[in-house]
Amino acid sequence: MKPFVYDLTWEGWQQWMKENGLPSFRAGQIFDWLYVKRVESFEAMTNLPKALREKLEEEFQFVTLKEIAQQKSKDGTVKFLFELGDKHAIETVIMKHSYGNSVCVTTQVGCRIGCTFCASTLGGLKRNLAPGEIVAQIVKAQQLLDAVGERVSSIVIMGIGEPFENYDAMMTFLRIMTHNKGLNIGQRHITVSTSGIVPHIYRFADEETQICLAISIHAPNDALRSKLMPVNRRYPFADLIEACKYYVNKTGRRLTFEYALMGGVNDQPEHAEELAQVLQEIPLCHVNLIPVNHVVERKFVRTPREDIFAFQRILEKHKINTTIRREQGSDIAAACGQLRAKHLETSKR
Numbered sequence: 001m002k003p004f005v006y007d008l009t010w011e012g013w014q015q016w017m018k019e020n021g022l023p024s025f026r027a028g029q030i031f032d033w034l035y036v037k038r039v040e041s042f043e044a045m046t047n048l049p050k051a052l053r054e055k056l057e058e059e060f061q062f063v064t065l066k067e068i069a070q071q072k073s074k075d076g077t078v079k080f081l082f083e084l085g086d087k088h089a090i091e092t093v094i095m096k097h098s099y100g101n102s103v104c105v106t107t108q109v110g111c112r113i114g115c116t117f118c119a120s121t122l123g124g125l126k127r128n129l130a131p132g133e134i135v136a137q138i139v140k141a142q143q144l145l146d147a148v149g150e151r152v153s154s155i156v157i158m159g160i161g162e163p164f165e166n167y168d169a170m171m172t173f174l175r176i177m178t179h180n181k182g183l184n185i186g187q188r189h190i191t192v193s194t195s196g197i198v199p200h201i202y203r204f205a206d207e208e209t210q211i212c213l214a215i216s217i218h219a220p221n222d223a224l225r226s227k228l229m230p231v232n233r234r235y236p237f238a239d240l241i242e243a244c245k246y247y248v249n250k251t252g253r254r255l256t257f258e259y260a261l262m263g264g265v266n267d268q269p270e271h272a273e274e275l276a277q278v279l280q281e282i283p284l285c286h287v288n289l290i291p292v293n294h295v296v297e298r299k300f301v302r303t304p305r306e307d308i309f310a311f312q313r314i315l316e317k318h319k320i321n322t323t324i325r326r327e328q329g330s331d332i333a334a335a336c337g338q339l340r341a342k343h344l345e346t347s348k349r
């Protein structure tokens with residue numbers, strides 16, 4: 001299969017030109033057509049010689065993201081189900097905030113991590129996305145926003161899949177997104193979220209980027225976390241906390257912990273106290289409490305509002321900065337993987 005045009009970084013295009021005996025400024029022209037003018041064919045790259053356009057056509061392909069479903073929430077969130085060239089379906093979400101448009105991207109078709117509260121993992125992992133297929137989600141979102149004169153201002157890698165299980169593609173995607181000759185999204189406006197793949201937390205800390213990291217912790221101890229997230233059996237809680245400490249010390253950046261509150265499971269005052277104790281060890285951190293989304297195939301129920309506030313008060317009593325995630329798109333099955341799961345179910349019938 002031919003590589004995607006969006007697979008190559010700026011440096012990758014420079015290298016390709018060199019290997020093909022072409023001047024390096026052509027790389028800049030291609031980057032401009034792809035990410036500034038956002039054209040979708042080689043034919044449209046009118047300042048490139050015909051021979052070069054033909055060579056590109058022979059060697060690369062554009063990503064086809066066919067929209068198969070779209071859901072719009074009252075709060076402006078738009079969720080897309082896209083079909084890839086091989087018919088697999090992925091989700092991409094555009095969220096409207098007061099500070100701009102944030103896009104949540106998918107990095108894998110399905111997921112093998114098996115978090116018990118998540119719809120994305122129900123059918124297991126089908127395959128990793130190529131870097132270009134992750135990039136295409138942002139280009140598509142930007143094309144849609146172009147129509148209303150707006151731009152993608154931030155990115156969260158929190159869609160379907162565990163990004164650290166597709167590490168190299170994720171890093172290539174980040175390099176393309178943040179390049180100043182392309183979409184030029186600020187590194188501090190990008191967040192990568194992991195379920196806790198410990199070796200890659202160390203690796204990511206050593207990348208020396210300004211990109212934000214979020215850890216899906218969801219439990220305050222080893223036993224409960226193993227029940228909710230099988231990944232904890234492979235990378236135990238204590239090892240995860242050690243890796244988090246390394247990340248903060250190495251980068252000097254604040255780490256976010258995502259904690260999905262599940263009624264009667266991990267949302268009791270004693271859980272908040274235990275979590276506060278654990279996080280005392282991490283000097284720069286922040287907890288984002290997420291009222292769990294209801295997933296039909298799963299049994300979890302929502303924590304009552306007053307209990308969410310009580311949980312927050314306990315963490316704050318221990319001087320842990322805590323926010324409650326604003327619910328977005330709750331009227332449109334906005335939890336990760338729900339739209340895709342529904343689609344898979346329908347296509348089986």
Ligand code: SF4
Nearest residue numbers: 111113115118121161
């Ligand atoms: S929460 Fe993320 S890591 Fe866990 S199963 Fe779902 S997609 Fe995979």
